[in-house]
Amino acid sequence: MNSRSRFNFYFPVLVACFVFVCCFMCSNSVYAQVQHQITGTVVDDHGDPVIGATISVSGKALAVTDLDGAFHVSANPGAKLSVSYIGFKPKNFIAKVGGMRISLSSDVNQIQEVQVVGYGVQKKVTVTGAVSSVSGSQLAETPTGSINNMLAGAVTGLSSVQVSGEPGSDAATIYIRGKGTFNSSGQSPLLEVDGVERSFNDLNPNDIESITVLKDASATAVYGVRGANGVILVTTKRGKEGKAKVSFSTNWSVVAPSKPLKLANSYEYATFRNMRDLYDFTPTATNPTFTPIFSDAVINAFKTHSNPILYPDLNWVDFILDKTSLQTQHNMNISGGTKTARYFVSVGAFTQDGMFNKLTQPYDNNYSYQRFNYRANLDLDVTSSTTLSMNLSGIVSNKRNPRGSQGPTGFFKNLYYATPFSSPGIIDGKYVVFDGTSSWLPFQGATGSNYYGVGYDKESVNTLSVDMILNQKLDFITKGLSFKLKGSYNSSFSSTKDCTQGLPTYTPVVTTNTDGTQNIAYKMNGSLDVMSYSETYGKGRNWYMDASINYDHNFGLNHIGALLLYNQSKTYYPGSFSSIPTGYVGLVGRLAYDWNNRYMAEFDFGYNGSENFAKNRRFGKFPAVSIGWVFTDEPWLKPITKIVSFGKLRVTYGVVGNDKIGGKRFMYLPDPYYVNNSSLLNRGGYAYDFGTSGAIQNAAYEASRNNPNVTWEKAHKQNYGIDLRFFKDRLGTTLDYYVEHRDHILLYDQTAPDLIGFTLPAANLGKVKSWGYELSISWNDRIGNDIRYNIGLNFSNNENKILEEKEAPQDYAYQMA
Structure with missing residues (x-):
């Protein structure tokens, strides 16, 4: 056809x-x-x-x-x-x-929405403590590799301070409700991942279901001696019944300095320097005339760039640093399961590049960081009343950075301090320097560190975490009773390879021809060394276990929840006194009651301790009480529910502790002494010279004074809060006001006179008062059936005052006047 x-x-x-x-x-x-x-x-x-x-x-x-x-x-x-x-x-x-x-x-699901709390969950409507949370999906939208940095601004009461942008070491320091103590080693909150104390900075954000921040005594009393600075709980994702669901995401980001500094060039520097010296000059009999450090000829050479080798004008920031660097993150997970077995498996890769330009080194000493995360969470219903869960996760990371004792902070300081005329940089593959200018160069610097010609360090870290959890319902005894047993093991191994190779530098040598022209040759300083290697290793491990009895039951409109938990942990190679492990043991309790989700009362306590204190001061009791009232459920307030759809008042009070008190471990032990004349002489000559002429006699020298009464810090906390939702829950707001009195802060008494002959022992004498408020406002609505949006605003104000620091008496300016 x-x-x-x-x-x-x-x-x-x-x-x-x-x-x-x-x-x-x-x-x-x-x-x-x-x-x-x-x-x-x-x-x-x-x-x-x-x-x-x-x-x-x-x-x-x-x-x-x-x-x-x-x-x-x-x-x-x-x-x-x-x-x-x-x-x-x-x-x-x-x-x-x-x-x-x-x-x-x-x-009903929204009414019964649960909130993660210490060692369990509660209905969100009945929570009486100061608790804030953020979902993992919100965090995963932030293009950064550190969970610490993602939390900035996401939760009320939580503040973060980032002091470095170094790849792999850019995590912010986190504080909850400011700094409650002037003890710098004990200001950070307790961090837990799936109920076990772990660092979460290197976690894959796509593995996180939610992050909960516990702020007041009612929420943290169950952590006892470790709860004074607040607690952050990370809950990872778990599988749900249904077909296998595969998810993949990738993120590419460009990182750039937020606000580069504008640096003076050689001409501007020389002009300003001469002007400053002229204004500061005072004629004397021996020096009646001002002589500028930079002559007019030198300034003109800087201005015209007529001789860029002998009179260079180099912007060191542009020369050494690139404008941008690349950051990537790739994640894939699969979840699903049957009625009796559920799983969540994920892998993730994260990379960060440095911002240094490649110069002429035969090796790469730029900053870089690569991290690989893996996780497998499994839940298995052995019987209708028995569930066995397993969590397996790990992190493999590699980090490279330039060698040098000054670190990134010192290097960047030297980079911005470097004068633009101190070196022309790399000329024909040669690093050119001038005699006597090394202290002005960012490559060498006054500290002796040398980014260009020292080498690089490469650190590899491998961590592994395993959790086993058994949940057993005991409804055959009484309805709502259950038993839970958890065991966890964590290990870490690191290796650091130091790669060293010295590189030569070159000094220009000027010769003048008969016709007046100049020739420039270069004198080599040092030589190209053979790369040398050294390697060090580190390791650490810890285990944790807890066993708990839980009760949760309704009697008509009455609801009772109770928890009794025993826990114990031990950490090996903790750092200081690394051959001696650290350990915790404790007992936790909670009793909560509510009537018809309207009136709530709760009592929490922690009883735990540490071997760092004397036996009679090793354990402490940390109680807390709280009450709550959902006033919008009152019949006589029904008219206001057309506008105020939900309202709850909360009041809490309790005492929690902080055992990260600073100083050294085991300060309760007898005072140490140095014995032996040679060691004494090395420590300041505390030996005796008597008897035989010229002979030094053995002696004992008291190294320091210890204190058997040292104990933990105690924080007495009050919190007053109100939760409101308006217009059928579209507008929500939470306001909390808190006051904290912390005492028993460890310090050295400076009020004793020097004539006593030694430093007084550390004692729990410090006191700090903290107070503040937190406000969060959110608007949650939808446009049609397909578009839902949420707008949120968080505001926190934290203040404190040091009440007692035992500083030495001093005369202030107004007193001396």
Whole structure:
């Protein structure tokens, strides 16, 4: 069949299809003309209007209810419509002519929403402590590799300070409600991942389900001697019943300095230097005339760039640093499971490049960081009442940085201090320096460190964490009773390879020809050394276990929750006194009661201790009490619920501790002494020279004074909070005010006179008062059925005052006047 015959065959068919489509469109047009106005009102369980509910058909939004919950749409009688709103279950209904009344039921899942708390979970509506949380999905949207940096601004009461941008070492320092102590080693909060103390800085953010911040005594009392600075709980994702779900994400980011400094060039530097010296010059008999350090000829050479080798003008920042660096993050996970077995498996890769330009070194000493994360969380229902869970995770990281004792802070200081005329930089592959200018060069610097010609360090770290959890329901004893047993093991191994290779530098040597022209040759200083290697190793491990009895049951409108937990941990190679492990042992309790989710009362306590203190001061009791009231559930306040959909008042008080008191371990032991004349002489000559002429006699020297009464810091905390939600939960706000009195802060008494002959021992004498408030505001709404948005604002104000520091008496300026 040729093309013309095929056209003649299909042409009638095409015409028929065209006519059919036109008729179909016309019929729809005629059909639309007979649609009716469907009106109605949407109300909640109590008969109050629901403002802002979306009326839709087949997923397409038609209208939104007004302030009276009323709506009107154009639809055919009998059409299937749906109504939805945040906090309520969506509902389908059949369009009818005349006023309709649609009643929405509250979403029970939202009412029963749980909040992660210390050693368990609670219904969010009954939580009485100062607790804030953020979902892992929110954090994963932030393009940074450190969880510490992601938390900045995400949670009220949490502040972070980032002091370095070095790849692999750029994590911010975190504080909760400011610094409650002037003891610098004991200001950080306790960090836990899946209920075990671990660092979370290098976690894969895509593995995180939520992060919870516990701030007041009611929330942290169960951690006892470790809860004074707050607690951060990280919960990782777990599998859910259903088909396997595979997720992949990738992120590429460009990192650049936020605000580069503008540096003076050689001409500007020389001009300003001469001007400063002139203004500071005072004529004397021996020096009556001012002589500038830079002559007019030198300044002119700087200005005209007539001799860039002998009179260079080099911007060291542009010469050494690149404008940008690359950061990448790739993640893949798979989750799913059956009714009896559920799994979550993930892998992630993260890289950070440095910002140094490659010069002429035969090796790469630029900063770089690579990290590989892996995780497998498994839940297995052995029986209908027994669940066995396992968490396996690890991190493999590699980090490279230039060698040198000054570190990145010192290097960048020298980089900005370097004068633009101190060196022309790299000339024909040679690093050119001038005699006597090394202290002005960022490569060498006054500290002797040398970015260009020393080498690099490469550190590899491998960590592994394993958790085993057994949950056993004991409903056969009494309903709501359960038992939980957890064991955890964590290990870390690191190796650091020091790669050293010296590189030569070159000094320009100028010779003058007979015609007055100049030749420049270079004298080599040093030589190209053979690369040398050395390697050091580090390791550490710890284990943790806890066993708990839990009770959670409702008696009509009464609900009781209780927890009794025993825990123990030990850490090997902790650093200071690394051959002696550190350990904790403790008992935890919680008793919570609420009536109809309206009136709440809770008692928490921690009883734990550490071997760092004397036996009679090793354990401490840390209680806390709290109450709460959901006042919007009161019948006599029902009229205000049209505006205030939820309101809760909270009050807490308790005492928590901090055993990170600074100083050395085992300060309760007897005073140490140095014995032996040679060691004494090395420590200042505390030996005796008597008897035989010229002979030094052995002696004993008291090294330091210890204190058997040393104990932990104690923080007495009060918190007053209110939670409010308006306009059917679209607008939410939380306000907390707190006061903390911390005492027993370790310090050295400076008030004793020097004539006593030795330094007084450390004692728990310091006191600090802290106070402040926190405010969070959020707006949560949707546009149609497909678009949901959330706007949030967090504000915190933390203040403190040192009440007692035992500083030495001194005369202030106003007293001396």
